[in-house]
Structures are given as C-alpha cells and as structure tokens.
Amino acid sequence: MSVLVSKESRILCQGITGSQGSFHTEQCIEYGSNIVAGVTPGKGGSTHLDVPVFNSVAEAKADLEIDVSMIFVPAKFAADAMKSAIESEIGLIVCITEGVPVQDMIEVKAMLNGSDSILLGPNCPGIITPDETKIGIMPGFIHQKGSVGIISRSGTLTYEAVHQTSICGLGQSTCIGIGGDPIKGLNFIECLSLFEKDPETEGIVMVGEIGGSDEEKAAEFIKENISKPVVAYVAGVSAPPGKRMGHAGAIVTGKEGTALSKYEALNDAGVATTDSPALIGKIMKDLLNR
Amino acid sequence: MNLHEYQSKKLFLDHGIPVLKGEIANSLNEAKSAAEKIQSAIWVVKAQVHAGGRGKAGGVKIAKSIAEVGERAAEMLGTNLITKQTDDLGLPVRMVYIESGTSIQSEYYLSLLVDRTKESWTFIASKEGGVDIEAIAEESPDKIINYTIDPLKGLEIESLKEMADRMDFIDDIQSQFISITKKMFEIAKEKDANLIEVNPLILDDENQLIALDAKITIESNALFRQKELLLLKDDSQENELEVKASEHDLSYVSLDGNIACMVNGAGLAMATMDLIKLHGGEPANFLDVGGGATTERVKMAIEIIMENPNVDAILINIFGGIVRCDVIAQGIYEAVKSTKIDIPIVVRLQGTNVELGRKILEESGMKIISASDLTDAAIKVVASVKGKVE
Numbered sequence: 001m002s003v004l005v006s007k008e009s010r011i012l013c014q015g016i017t018g019s020q021g022s023f024h025t026e027q028c029i030e031y032g033s034n035i036v037a038g039v040t041p042g043k044g045g046s047t048h049l050d051v052p053v054f055n056s057v058a059e060a061k062a063d064l065e066i067d068v069s070m071i072f073v074p075a076k077f078a079a080d081a082m083k084s085a086i087e088s089e090i091g092l093i094v095c096i097t098e099g100v101p102v103q104d105m106i107e108v109k110a111m112l113n114g115s116d117s118i119l120l121g122p123n124c125p126g127i128i129t130p131d132e133t134k135i136g137i138m139p140g141f142i143h144q145k146g147s148v149g150i151i152s153r154s155g156t157l158t159y160e161a162v163h164q165t166s167i168c169g170l171g172q173s174t175c176i177g178i179g180g181d182p183i184k185g186l187n188f189i190e191c192l193s194l195f196e197k198d199p200e201t202e203g204i205v206m207v208g209e210i211g212g213s214d215e216e217k218a219a220e221f222i223k224e225n226i227s228k229p230v231v232a233y234v235a236g237v238s239a240p241p242g243k244r245m246g247h248a249g250a251i252v253t254g255k256e257g258t259a260l261s262k263y264e265a266l267n268d269a270g271v272a273t274t275d276s277p278a279l280i281g282k283i284m285k286d287l288l289n290r
Numbered sequence: 291m292n293l294h295e296y297q298s299k300k301l302f303l304d305h306g307i308p309v310l311k312g313e314i315a316n317s318l319n320e321a322k323s324a325a326e327k328i329q330s331a332i333w334v335v336k337a338q339v340h341a342g343g344r345g346k347a348g349g350v351k352i353a354k355s356i357a358e359v360g361e362r363a364a365e366m367l368g369t370n371l372i373t374k375q376t377d378d379l380g381l382p383v384r385m386v387y388i389e390s391g392t393s394i395q396s397e398y399y400l401s402l403l404v405d406r407t408k409e410s411w412t413f414i415a416s417k418e419g420g421v422d423i424e425a426i427a428e429e430s431p432d433k434i435i436n437y438t439i440d441p442l443k444g445l446e447i448e449s450l451k452e453m454a455d456r457m458d459f460i461d462d463i464q465s466q467f468i469s470i471t472k473k474m475f476e477i478a479k480e481k482d483a484n485l486i487e488v489n490p491l492i493l494d495d496e497n498q499l500i501a502l503d504a505k506i507t508i509e510s511n512a513l514f515r516q517k518e519l520l521l522l523k524d525d526s527q528e529n530e531l532e533v534k535a536s537e538h539d540l541s542y543v544s545l546d547g548n549i550a551c552m553v554n555g556a557g558l559a560m561a562t563m564d565l566i567k568l569h570g571g572e573p574a575n576f577l578d579v580g581g582g583a584t585t586e587r588v589k590m591a592i593e594i595i596m597e598n599p600n601v602d603a604i605l606i607n608i609f610g611g612i613v614r615c616d617v618i619a620q621g622i623y624e625a626v627k628s629t630k631i632d633i634p635i636v637v638r639l640q641g642t643n644v645e646l647g648r649k650i651l652e653e654s655g656m657k658i659i660s661a662s663d664l665t666d667a668a669i670k671v672v673a674s675v676k677g678k679v680e
Contacts, residue, residue: 076514100511101512102404102509103404103479103512104512106404109409109441110409110410110441125611137611138611139610139611139612139641139642141642142641154555154556154557154558154560155556156554156555156557156558156609157555157558158557159609159611160558160609160664163609163641180556182404182406183406209557209560212407235557235561235564236560236564237564238560238564238567238573239563240543240545275564275568276564276664276665277558277561277564277565277664278663278664278668279665
C-alpha cells in the first residue's frame, strides 16, 4: 500500500519532448515508473523515449488507459495543459512547472472543483512511492521503501527530510511535494488524511514554510483527525518580514503566516515540532520506537 | 512587481476610475511647471516610492503657491524616505507627483486582491479610510466589508450593490462606487494585478468619489504577457544586489548578519538561515541558486555574496537533486580562484555525484572546511566567525 500512486500507475507526460520533460521522463523510466505515453501538440504519431506521442491528452486518453498526468510544459501554457487534463478526466494531475501566474490558477481551481481530478502542484517536485514509481524531479536514489509519509511545501528541503528518514532506517511510504505556490492543488489536509488511512504509513513528516495559513489549518485538522505521530518543521523563523506595499494582504491573513503562528498552532495540536531541520529524522525515529 | 502611484493612476485614468489632475516631476523646475499646468489654488507634492505610510513620514506635503510646490519638491527629491513599511535606510525619492488639491467630505478604504485562502479575487472595503486600516481590521472586524468573486460567475452586480449598501452609498454615489469596483476588476484581469488598493477613496464636496491614492502590484509570473508594464519597473526601489542577482536568475535577499549562504532551493535556503541563527550566528543573506545551477551561476552567486562588505564567512549548502554536486564544486573552485576569497568557506554537499564534488574540492588545495551534515555545517561556520560577531 501507499498513497495516490503505486507501480500500477499508468503515467502520461505532457510536454514529453521538451528538454525538461525529456530529461525527467527518462529518469522516471529508469526508476521503474510506468510511463505509457506523452503529449506534445504537433508531434502526435511519433515515438519518444520508446513511448507513443499524442497531439492532445484527449487523443491519448481515447487510445490508452491513463491514471496520472505529469506536466512539464512551460509556465505560459501550463494552465491550458492542466485544464485539458481535467477535461479528459485524468485521476491525478502532477504539475511540476514553476512560475504559473496565480490568476491562471484561479481558473484552474474553479474548473477542478466539481471534477473528479486531483491536482498536485504547480511548482512542486512531484510524488514518489519508493521502489515503485517516481513521478517528478526528485533524485530517486535517496529514497527507501518504509513507513514514513512525507508532505512538503519545499523541494530540496523535502530531499533533506527523505535523506534523514532513509539513513535512520525508517524509509518512506510515499513522499508528496505539494509545492509552494499560493494557489495550488493538494494541500496538507488532504495528504494528512490519505496517510492516516494508509496502513503502511506509521508516522507523518510535515515540512512547512512561512506565508499563508496552510500549516495553521493543518494543525486544526490534526487535532481532530490524525492519530499517527506527526513531526513538523517550518522553514523561515529567521526570515525578515517581507517588504510590502498595501494593507490588503495583512487584512486577509491577520497574524497568520509567521513561523511563530504556525509553530504555536502545531504545538497546540500535539505535533512534535522541531526548530532544527536537521533533527526531523531523529525525532520521528524516537517517536516510532516508543 | 510594484507600480508607483503615478503609474497606477495612469491605469486608473485609462480605465475611467476618477483621479485628480496630476503631473510627474523630477526637478524643482519640472515641479513648478507641473503645478502651472495643473492650475489649482492648492497642490499636493507626493514622493514616489514603493511603500505605504508616506504621509506620516513626510512624503506627502501641501503647497499653497507654485513657488512652494518647487520648494517642497526640492526638499523631497534626492532624499531617502523612511516609512513604517520600509527598512531603516528607506527608499530613494527620484520623482514626485504633483497633484491638484481637493475638498474632502469623507474618506473610505477599497481594495481588490488575489485571495490565496479563498482561491479567487476578494474586494475589501471599509467606511473608515485613510487611517490605519490594519488596526481597524484587528480591533473591529465588523467594519470591514468583504466580497469574494465566484470565478465561474464573475462580478455579480447584486453583490456589488450589497457592498455599496453596507458602505451607506445611495443613489448616484452608489452608481459611482459600483462603476469604480467594476473597473478595478477590469484592470485586475487585463493587467494581471495581484493587488489594487485605493486608500483613501474620498467623497468630495460635489459628491464625487475620487481615488486619492493608488497602489498596484502586478503578478511577477505574468510579466511575460504584460510587456508594456515591464517598462514601468523601477529598479531604484529595489536593493542593488537583489536586482543584479535576479538578472542572473538568482534569488537573493540582503540581511543584517555576517554569514553569507549559498543554497539550492528556497526552502532549504531558509532552513539553512534558521540553523545558522539556531547555533548563534547571523545570516548575511538569503540566496537560492535554483534547480538548474551551472558552474557560471555558482560563480556569479559567490561574486554577489562577496559584494556585501559585512560578510566574514560563507556557508555553501547543496542537496544535489537535479543539480550535480561536481558542477557546484567546479563553480566554487573557479569563483574562489578568480576572486581571491580569503575568508572561511564551509561546504556541505549531499546528493547526486557527491563523491565527485568532494574530490574536486579536496584536490583544489583551497582552504575549505567540509561539513558532514546540516548541523555540523552550521556549527562550523558559526565557530569560524566567533569573535567577529558583536
């Protein structure tokens, strides 16, 4: 068991012939991911990395069974790529692309609500179930099959948490990089709930960042709904408050968004928080051994 | 990307949101001829900086004659304005906006922003404008009126009317208010604005609603389709090193400490700063070399962090995923060789091609302190500057 993806997942790559799409798809195939097709408008009918290329998601979906779409198209076309995947009712859409305008994400999210698709990202490293499937840009070799579910807003900091849980022998059930964009798909709460239900996951690591109120909301959720041990680190205690122009943002978020507010909420929810990103693995190990 | 008040007001004018007559000036003489052109009995001279709180900081002054307009402008130009929203150095005043005076019956607050929590656009309005709106939001939230737009339905006239009712706007003033909100949404959509703030929105003695101030922020990720707005970018309002870094696709923020950092990934970069602080040091900067770091970019990154005279040591923390450690090591080697760095450099490499990277550094003959993990790196770099921190 794992969450969202396994070695059975049949994966499509949107933007497979681009340099990023090409490089990372190859790495995924090497890891053992089941890449079944690619999409690049205008290149339909060709073959790339030994898989068939289609002009559109709809064409690929008509021909093949597809569970996941991994998106590598440039930022200016990313919203359209996500929309076409939603239209084709792809179950899980993983958008790696960085720099998607937030205005575009308002439209994508509006379309997503009421559809059956789940979105991960944009601006995220992707998702991996060790030894089964890697859908994204994370270095596969640092992962190890095991019992910790990892949810993170940051890319390289996720690798840090993965590395630590690997060297202390716990390993990971599934690692989900939710990305750091203000408007995005899956958030902490949905992932926490998935890991709670997954029998293979014994503990959950949450890596947050300053800004927004996702960690505060997750803390509220953990209080009522999560029985498994949770370890959390929030990056940015030392970051100076950002320069800003107007007051509107502060009116909307109030005091939420600072590292202090996030730590307070998480501590209050019984989460094992740490102010050192180097201790994530050790703390989880201690909690699970008890 | 932030726009100046005068640039925001030009957009308002183009879209039909009422503003006062105004002219931009960057010298005493220009200010005087601007005042003549405007023809008014009273003028307001406003410093153009990317920060709020200008009034209390002396960046907004009234003038009662053309000569006085010149004097007020000359006093502001060339200085740095320090407000509640800037750092201790303030922001350079390179231009002033000369505006005609107006009568004021009452002041209101109105803004439209991308609301990350609601995942849509939200209007915020209040009958209490021109004052510390954040304090009002905290102390009496009932005085804040919100309307979140349903992205599938777009602007709904009923909701705008309801907002106007709660602002106690009736008849013609109500129509003026609704028209302004519609045009704000038009600008937000057309120009990819994240924030449009009017504080204050005023009602003059002729019962006309006028935007007395204007702040607009444009979504940086959307600048590829807002080429004409890109021309309005004012780098003088940003930190010099930050601008230089962004030209090389590096994300850099200056800080007050003496330990420079170079890290790949924003989250890990913040975590590295947190650790330096946790172990008793002070970070000199935030620097993310990004996912696609090349030897050239690493070299440029080191050059940029060395331009800060307060730097006493460097901590390089790389978790190679897409980035290969040997590429980073080569960049460090070349930068150190060409810039003759003589301060301690602590390096922690992990991930892809880590052995190769460590070998390059070991064989380079450079005085590099290598660290085994995050904590070790932070402890070593803090120890290396001990005695230099106040």
